[in-house]
Amino acid sequence: MIAETVCSAVSAAGLGIAAVTAYRKRFLTAARIAAYALVPVGLVMTGVVGWLADTAFSPTAWAGFAVLAAAWLLFMTVRAVERRGGGTRRERKAAARAAQREAVAPTASAPSLSQGPRPAARPATTPRASGAGDDFSDIEAILKKHGI
Numbered sequence: 001m002i003a004e005t006v007c008s009a010v011s012a013a014g015l016g017i018a019a020v021t022a023y024r025k026r027f028l029t030a031a032r033i034a035a036y037a038l039v040p041v042g043l044v045m046t047g048v049v050g051w052l053a054d055t056a057f058s059p060t061a062w063a064g065f066a067v068l069a070a071a072w073l074l075f076m077t078v079r080a081v082e083r084r085g086g087g088t089r090r091e092r093k094a095a096a097r098a099a100q101r102e103a104v105a106p107t108a109s110a111p112s113l114s115q116g117p118r119p120a121a122r123p124a125t126t127p128r129a130s131g132a133g134d135d136f137s138d139i140e141a142i143l144k145k146h147g148i
Contacts, residue, residue, distance in 0.1 A: 012037075
């Protein structure tokens with residue numbers, strides 16, 4: 001009973017504000033305010049407000065919300081762990097075995113720590129225009145220094 005009265009008062013106040021806004025020749029804003037003002041009365045008339053009032057004071061409803069929150073928290077935790085862990089236990093073991101096989105050459109007794117033989121030097125490129133060659137000489141020197 002009190003909720004219906006409060007909703008009616010809120011709607012009446014909103015319609016009053018809409019009327020003042022329309023008087024100031026702001027008709028679109030007044031129509032928007034009137035639409036928002038009619039929502040509480042519509043909720044009362046459909047029975048949603050009564051249902052919410054019954055739910056708000058029901059311990060069983062609050063216990064149900066707690067169970068739903070626990071289920072949601074469990075879903076989110078599992079999802080975060082799956083994203084971080086990389087899948088199921090079987091998938092992680094298979095990935096670890098594959099990575100271990102690829103890390104060591106079949107005939108080697110231990111993994112090689114050096115980079116191996118240096119790649120062959122590239123053949124000299126054709127000479128460029130005088131301005132373009134000077135622009136990239138520093139970059140070429142850095143790349144040659146790193147063996148690229």
